[in-house]
Each structure stands twice: as structure tokens, then as C-alpha cells.
Amino acid sequence: MPDARDGAPGSGRLRPPALGLLLAEARALFEFNASLLLSPLLMRAPRGDGHPVLALPGFLASDLSMAPMRRYLGELGYETHAWRMGRNLGGLARMREGLRARLAEIHGASGRKVSLVGWSLGGVYARDLALQAPEMVRYVVTLGSPFASDVKATNATALYEAVSGERVEDFAEAREAIAGELPVPATSIYSRGDGVVNWRTCLLHPSGRAENIEVYFASHVGLGVNPAALWAVADRLAQPEGEFWRLTGQARLPLHMPRQSGQYRSDEKRRPRAPVKFFGRELWLTVRSCRRWTHRFCIWKRLRCRCMSAAWRSFACPTITRATSSKTSRR
Template sequence: MNSSTALAPPPRLLQWLEWRAMGEMTATALLAPTLALAPRGDGHPVLVLPGLAASDRSTLLLRAFLRDRGYQVHGWGQGRNLGPRDGVRETMLAQLDRIADASGRQVSVVGWSLGGMYARMLAQERPDAVRGVVMLGSPVGGHPYATRAWRLYEMASGRSAHEDAREWSGAVDPDTVPRTSIWSRSDGIVAWRNSVVPVAARSENITVYGSHLGLGANAAVLYAVGDRLAQPQGQWQAFKPPALLRALYPRVDAARAA
């Protein structure tokens, strides 16, 4: 991560267009029969983490979809996400340990925006407990001011976005924990280039059409998350959408974008 290299936040126009999230929810409802064709999982536990200023209510649809696919789904259970305040990291680690111990299985972690940064931290701290990480519109590139939410982050958490960007700069080793970053070029909150991860043997980027606030209700995102989690353990392969849904996933040269 090099937070000293300038990366602009999304244009104001895209921020104003974040109301598209409501339309994405409607489109997802219309595509429900298609989503029912998503691969079923093997019943392993999944921990879903919300974004900044959001709570488990924001991930209700995502968690319901994953539960329908057969997973043991857990919310983060800490109320509204006000950033990594004192005790937040420790509580998440303790929750991850409890879920893994109770199930006797590794846990997949899905994080939306700031929740994706938490997911990556959990994989760094507990690689033996985490099966894989899926991040939705998360600023993994580490540019603290390439987001329209950095002021809210500092106000809510009482912490410096610049200093936290350094602290959270560690990268998950994809040879240990597979990782997927799902993002949209029309994200109005986080600059899409800030969500790009280096492509590796078990590290990938999936691009979708849509807003930042609608990622958890976007049909293309839901299908991709379900597909990623359904892979047999130890047999990770890069995402290939079915022909029926290929138009929902624009192709972007992620290596060049990074």
C-alpha cells in the first residue's frame, strides 16, 4: 500500500447516483428464479460483516440468500459499525474462534466495504480458521482519501484514516487464504481502483455493474458470492460466470487497473 500516491475519490456525480441501490434491489427480486440456480454450499459457516455506519440489518438480504444456499450464516453482532474502536477487533477474533470451534470447520468471511477490511484482518490473524475472504467494494488498495466516506470514518471512529491505512496495510497471502474482491467501476463511495487486488493463483477481482450502497443487494454480487463459497475446500478456481449471466460481469484488465 502506498497512501502517499494520490488517488481521487469517485466523482460527485457517481456519489449522487448512489440512489440506484433501490433499483438494484428491485432487479434482484426479478432475478430471484435465476439466483435459485446458484450452486448450493456444503453447510460450512459464513461470517458476514457490514460496512461503515451500517449494522447487520444492511446484510439481511445477503445473509438470507446464503442461508438459502445451505450455509451456517452469522452476522457480526456488534450493532452499528463505527470503525475499529477499542474492543472491535478483539470481539471479531473471539467470534471467529467461537464459530470455528463450534462447527469444527473453517469459516468463510464476507465483508462489505469496511467490513471487507475486517475480513482481511481476520484472515491475517487467523489463517487456520478462515477458509476464504470475499470483499465487496472494500478499499483494499490502501488509499485512505480515495473514498467519499473518510470524514465519516474519522468522525465515527475517532481515528485517523491515514494512520489506519498504514495499520491495515498487510495483505492476505492468497497461497494461504483465497481472496476475492468484488467491485463496480461506477461505485460512488470508494474509488474502484482502490478495490483492485493483485491477481494471483488464488486471488481475483470480479467486476459488476452497480452502486456501492447496493452491493449487498445486487443480483450479480449475490450470485458471485454464492459461487465463490460453494467451491470445494482446497480446490479454488477463478470465477467464470455462466453464459446466462455473463453480461452482468463487465471485463476489466485488473492488472492494468492496479
């Protein structure tokens, strides 16, 4: 049965995100500040092997929007590159030739395959590049990129068509190929709180070398600077060339990254992780340890839960509450 939230009943189409989510995109500023505060922790991510990484900005964005991502990956040992094509005004057919030339330039200068990190529309470009030149692409990571299902389920469709002069319905075969399986490993990072694109349009078909990673509470505008998304990108790019394994429990940053139906569990080998020093104690980056320490330090949350449960008992079961209090007074 179709979900009413996805579109008109029986239509099988997806709807753009709600207006409330779109207005909440301003929280991207807090995500950026969180990355700055957590920078010592983020630097504990797996380090790269120095291979080149090309960062592709989203619609109406420029290289400046990907500067934090490039800076972070550069600190981890990668050779980062901007796309140098000005502001992204859209147009898949128009940008394809220039992007392939830029990819060939980086590949020729380094002599190594290039990993592609694309934000929003930049992720669509990245997947298209992997199809056009798989011999030059090592890995593809997309951030909130609407390439699957109903790609019109965004709050920017009308603006995109007006600026780019290209209709979303055009190039149906190319869009179908981009949504399919790539000849290189790929990861799609998305958020259910995305206020610009419907998160279902960011889901690829999981396979032996493709996976989806959800980040809690992230906005569309803030995905490129979200601390959990930054960690996920660094961890994915650190895989040796020609190898792929899913994001496992010990590899995940314990911040807004859920484990869904065993999606991140894998019987494949796990890379060893170094513990994080915190007030002289060694902490492993696991969800279980994060919950334990959060419960231990968040006194306000514990008091709030106790007060709320007591208030609920008084409201829902007044007879039992009075009887209990009378027995206590008699004693």
C-alpha cells in the same frame, strides 16, 4: 503519465468518486428490486456444502444491511451468521478483538473453517481476520472494500475519522498487510460506478488464489443486494475447501459482469452447470447466449439503432443520401 481523473498531476494520489456518482447511489433500490425479480434465476447458483459464513456489514451499517445476503446464502445451504456487534462505527484496532472472539465462537461451534463476506469496511475487517487467524478462515469475499492503494480516496473519509476517532493514516503496517496477499483464497468484488470509494482501492493483486470481479453499473450501497454480486458470492463460496479456480464464462451470471482481457478465462477445470428453463427452452448462463436472446427480444433497441444510423447518414452525408434517393425514384 498520471491520469488527471485520479488526482492532481504528478501527485500519484487517487481522488474520491465524482459527486454525480455519489448522488446516483440511490439506484441501490433498483438493484434490490432486481434481485427480488431475478430470485428464481439466482437460486440456480451453485449450492453450498453447509460450512459457516460470517457476514460483516459496512461502515455505519448493522446486521440488517446484510440480512438479504445471509438469507440468500442460507437458501443455498450455508450456515450463515451475523456479527452481533451492533452498528459498525469503525475502528480497526477496537473491533479486532471482538471480531476474533466471534470468529472463534462460530468455528468452535461448527468445527469447520468459516468463510467471511464483508461489505465495504466489513471487507477490511474480513481481510484483517484472515491475517490474524488463518487457521479458522476458509475464504474471504469483499464487496466494495477500500483496502488497497490510497485508502483515503473515498467520500466517507472525514466522516469515518470523526465517528471512529481513528485516522486513516494510523496503523500503516496493518493497512499494508491487509492490502497484501492473504494466506487464504480471496475475491474482491467492485464496481467502477461506486460513488463512495474509488474502485481502484478495491483491487487486489491477482494470484493463484486471489481474483478481482467487476460488476457493471452497481452502486456502493447496492453491492450487497446486486443480483450479479450475489451470484458471484455464491459461486465463489461453493468451491471445495482447499481448492480455487477463477470465475469462468459458464459460471458467470449474464448480468453486468464483464470479461476483461481474459481475466475470467482459465485452463483449470470447470464445474458443470445446469441449464435454466425459460419458456420451455434450456438456456445456459453464458454471455454469448445472453447477448443473442437480448438482441432477439429487444425490438425497441433494434429499431432505435436503425433510426439513429439513418439519421446519422442523412446528417453526415447529405449528398450521398439525396443521390441514393434520386436513383431509387428514377427506378
